Amino acid sequence: MEVSGLRKRFGRREVLRGLDLKFAPGRITAVVGPNAAGKTTLIKSILGLVRRHPGDGVIRLDDLELNGDCAYREGIGYMPQTAPFPEQLTGREVLELVVGLRGHPADLDRELIERFALPAVLDQPVRTWSGGTRQKLNAALAFLFRPTLLILDEPTAGLDPLASAILKEKVLRSPAEGATVVLTSHLMSEVEELAQDLVFLLDGAVAYLGPVEGLLHQTGETRLERAMARALEAAAR
Amino acid sequence: MNLTLRVLSSQLRNVARSRWVIGYLLLLLAGTTLLLRFGGTGERALLSLLNVVLLLLPLVSVMFGVLYVHNAREFVELLLAQPVARGSLYSGLYAGVVLPLAGAFLVGTGVPLLLQGGDRGYLVHCGLLLAAGVLLTTGFTAMAVAVAVRFDDRARALGLALLIWLVCALLYDGLVLLVASALADYPLETPLLLMVFLNPVDLARVLLLMSFDVSALMGYTGAVYQKFFGAGGMVLAFAALLVATAVPYLFGRRWFLRKDF
Numbered sequence: 001m002e003v004s005g006l007r008k009r010f011g012r013r014e015v016l017r018g019l020d021l022k023f024a025p026g027r028i029t030a031v032v033g034p035n036a037a038g039k040t041t042l043i044k045s046i047l048g049l050v051r052r053h054p055g056d057g058v059i060r061l062d063d064l065e066l067n068g069d070c071a072y073r074e075g076i077g078y079m080p081q082t083a084p085f086p087e088q089l090t091g092r093e094v095l096e097l098v099v100g101l102r103g104h105p106a107d108l109d110r111e112l113i114e115r116f117a118l119p120a121v122l123d124q125p126v127r128t129w130s131g132g133t134r135q136k137l138n139a140a141l142a143f144l145f146r147p148t149l150l151i152l153d154e155p156t157a158g159l160d161p162l163a164s165a166i167l168k169e170k171v172l173r174s175p176a177e178g179a180t181v182v183l184t185s186h187l188m189s190e191v192e193e194l195a196q197d198l199v200f201l202l203d204g205a206v207a208y209l210g211p212v213e214g215l216l217h218q219t220g221e222t223r224l225e226r227a228m229a230r231a232l233e234a235a236a237r
Numbered sequence: 238m239n240l241t242l243r244v245l246s247s248q249l250r251n252v253a254r255s256r257w258v259i260g261y262l263l264l265l266l267a268g269t270t271l272l273l274r275f276g277g278t279g280e281r282a283l284l285s286l287l288n289v290v291l292l293l294l295p296l297v298s299v300m301f302g303v304l305y306v307h308n309a310r311e312f313v314e315l316l317l318a319q320p321v322a323r324g325s326l327y328s329g330l331y332a333g334v335v336l337p338l339a340g341a342f343l344v345g346t347g348v349p350l351l352l353q354g355g356d357r358g359y360l361v362h363c364g365l366l367l368a369a370g371v372l373l374t375t376g377f378t379a380m381a382v383a384v385a386v387r388f389d390d391r392a393r394a395l396g397l398a399l400l401i402w403l404v405c406a407l408l409y410d411g412l413v414l415l416v417a418s419a420l421a422d423y424p425l426e427t428p429l430l431l432m433v434f435l436n437p438v439d440l441a442r443v444l445l446l447m448s449f450d451v452s453a454l455m456g457y458t459g460a461v462y463q464k465f466f467g468a469g470g471m472v473l474a475f476a477a478l479l480v481a482t483a484v485p486y487l488f489g490r491r492w493f494l495r496k497d498f
Binding site for chain 2: 050
């Protein structure tokens with residue numbers, strides 16, 4: 001996937017100022033940066049949740065230019081930051097709805113549903129679920145359709161350590177299962193654990209793009225957290 | 238099954254389980270039954286019911302419409318990440334709120350009215366009342382949905398929706414009266430008729446009053462209206478009520494298609 005010249009402003013605030021990046025196929029890329037750097041806006045632009053106007057740049061997915069048509073989302077699995085489910089529906093109904101919208105594909109990846117022990121709670125309304133349980137279904141939905149592009153926005157936020165480990169293990173396995181992964185995180189330990197490539201956003205522009213080790217070399221640090229802080233200090237000067 | 242219907246069916250289940258609509262249905266059932274029982278004969282009860290329809294229906298529609306859209310925001314985000322076109326999602330969303338509201342009104346008001354029974358004229362009036370009520374519901378729900386799509390801030394959206402209700406249900410009448418008294422020396426029939434057409438609540442009120450044969454109470458203007466609504470005016474009035482649904486619906490759709498989530 002390739003993004004070139006991507007811009008976005010909300011009112012007078014310029015959130016993305018001409019991003020040029022490439023997500024290498026079959027790799028795990030972490031998008032990091034301080035709050036309000038434009039991480040979520042970048043993700044939402046790729047998903048078409050945030051609209052682009054002519055002149056706002058181009059997003060290409062496998063040579064297909066995204067133009068507002070929705071069919072390309074067939075190949076995307078998205079896990080938003082907070083689990084978005086209608087409160088009154090049961091988990092099973094949410095699942096059925098999404099599966100139905102995708103046209104009932106036969107080959108579903110139900111691994112996370114089973115490993116998160118979701119079948120036991122699927123028949124209760126979502127409103128009675130804890131935040132962690134919702135987050136589990138949220139994660140399971142992203143993997144359900146064997147996507148070729150996985151987009152995970154703060155995937156482990158709100159998950160208990162066990163669930164978090166299961167999810168991370170699943171993420172690490174997905175390139176082998178044919179997926180390109182893009183994730184955001186504020187936890188540098190998690191980024192070090194999962195990601196091979198790094199996109200470092202700062203004030204809506206790309207401050208670093210390349211392999212994770214590259215940033216460590218560049219700043220002479222051994223830990224990503226320190227390296228990020230260094231880069232931020234350098235940018236402030 | 239197409240996408241709109243899928244969205245609709247899951248939203249219907251979602252709405253049906255929130256107790257709002259059931260409460261609304263019970264309120265209408267109880268109110269109509271009481272009016273019919275203690276409000277005098279059929280036609281007089283219909284007149285009292287008319288006022289309930291004209292005030293309560295738009296109010297419930299705007300409130301429920303705004304709250305519903307804001308509550309569905311996360312649901313919308315979930316679906317927009319799926320291969321779903323925004324247009325289908327919007328129509329499913331709108332139908333998901335307007336059908337329960339209109340259904341609750343039809344059942345809550347229609348069933349007691351029909352159980353009461355009456356002559357043919359009474360049934361025609363009931364039919365007109367129910368039709369006008371449904372059109373008011375679709376219109377004010379469309380306005381509320383459009384406002385809620387446009388304004389993410391719940392307080393602001395609710396405030397604006399209430400303002401629309403206040404203007405249409407109460408203030409507009411005062412404005413018409415002001416114009417009428419200030420320009421009493423001029424022939425105002427046609428301008429007033431035009432003004433009535435611009436506000437769905439007024440339009441529904443005049444339409445129903447005319448058909449209920451109480452226009453004699455309205456003096457000369459009433460006679461003008463009577464002449465107008467007797468003929469093709471009735472059709473025109475219903476067409477105008479349909480426009481009052483279509484215009485906000487299309488605006489809401491346009492905003493929805495361009496919205497950043």
